[in-house]
Amino acid sequence: MLRLICIKLPKQLKHKALSLTHGHFFSTSSVKSIAELPNSKDPQLLTVSFLQNSCGLSLEPAISASKKLKIENTKNPNSVLDLLRTHGLTQTHIRNLISSRPRLLLADLDNTLKPNMELFESLGFSSTSLAKMLIKYPTVLESDAYTVVEFFRARGFRDEQISTLTMKRPEFYLYDAHKILKPKFEFFKSLGLSDLEITKLLSTKPSILARSLEKQIIPCVQELRRILGTEENVLKAIKAGCGRGLIEANVEKVLKPNLSLLINHGVPHSLALKLLLLRSNPLLMSTYRFSEIVSEVMKLGFDPNNLQFVIAIHSMAMSKTLWERKVEAFKSFGLSKDEIYSAFKRQPLFMLVSEKKIQKSMGFFVNKVKMKPSLIPKNHYLLLYSLEKRIIPRCSVLQLLISKRLIKENTNIFHAIRMSENKFVEKLVSKYQNEVPDVVRAHQGKIEFQGFPIDLKM
Structure with a gap:
């Protein structure tokens, strides 16, 4: 392999490369300075040697990289490496970076590399994220x-x-x-x-x-104007869907066919546009998957003339695999498929909750609160509220007040959770904070919820 690699070198360097095979030139155990190497005045050999010993490149990549730069002295290259190390790049990062952009070793250190590295650091880049960016786009440094x-x-x-x-x-x-x-x-x-x-x-x-302004963004907006009719609607759609790729969408091949599909299933034009104005991502799905979702919503008995039809499509707008994983998550707590779909028909929005949150919230209500699993999807808001910021602190307040016999044992937990924040604080925190100071800490989430001492009204 070595002889094959050396064939690529100019004839006058073949013997030099081979003669250094057993010397410092291919040493991987320690970094040697250029001055210590024999024939150190030969620029190409010095370059290959530096790339190997200081940057960690193996022989073949070092020879390849040496064709793109010529190191005549090591002052700037060593300073570049020191700069990279100072900002947290490891030897592996440096090897990968220099392999893709050898010329960085000769770049303007004081006017370009150093100011850029300091700028990235000021933006909050970690050494890992910085290395990741630079390895992918090394020219960013210049x-x-x-x-x-x-x-x-x-x-x-x-x-x-x-x-x-x-x-x-x-x-x-x-x-x-x-x-x-x-x-x-x-x-x-x-x-x-x-x-x-x-x-x-x-x-x-x-x-x-x-994306191209002339080829993508402007044509897309022009099509939206034709579909939505008014500048106000275009603005609403962009605000609702820009973060979900509306401006990047292929209007002719994706958006229009999906809108037509809705209308062909009996959805009024105004309701179809409402889906676009409120949440465009279902309409940006592949027409095949979108068609599957529309058919499923029809089978569940949703009325195409009702807003719930559009909300159901919006809530089901995910991959079939993800939908099935969410259903399985509910089933793992003892719910039947019929119970899940019945709950979905009553309030489709609860299926927007992530699979992780389903597991976490269902686990809390079933195992800690001792709630019947079937009650949770029936009271869908239980899954939509924040567990850490709202539900657990409120349950901790109820737990404390019940244990002190300050509120009735038949307190309705659903009502307590749905209560507005101001009303909850007024009726269940401020009212009792002089008598039970810990109620404030409970409301702040600083008291662990252990479970209710009795069965609450559910």
């Missing part, structure tokens, strides 16, 4: 990153948002912000979106900025 960051800052993006956005789309650092990004911002503003709304939408779906 870009005019400061101008791009300032462009986003000037438009209301917080540094945290810029960090998240550019972790998703590092190539933005390579863009000419004023030629590529600015026209898109101006177009969204011309639609009536505020700076804050644009910031929110693009933070959620930064890939929009990578």
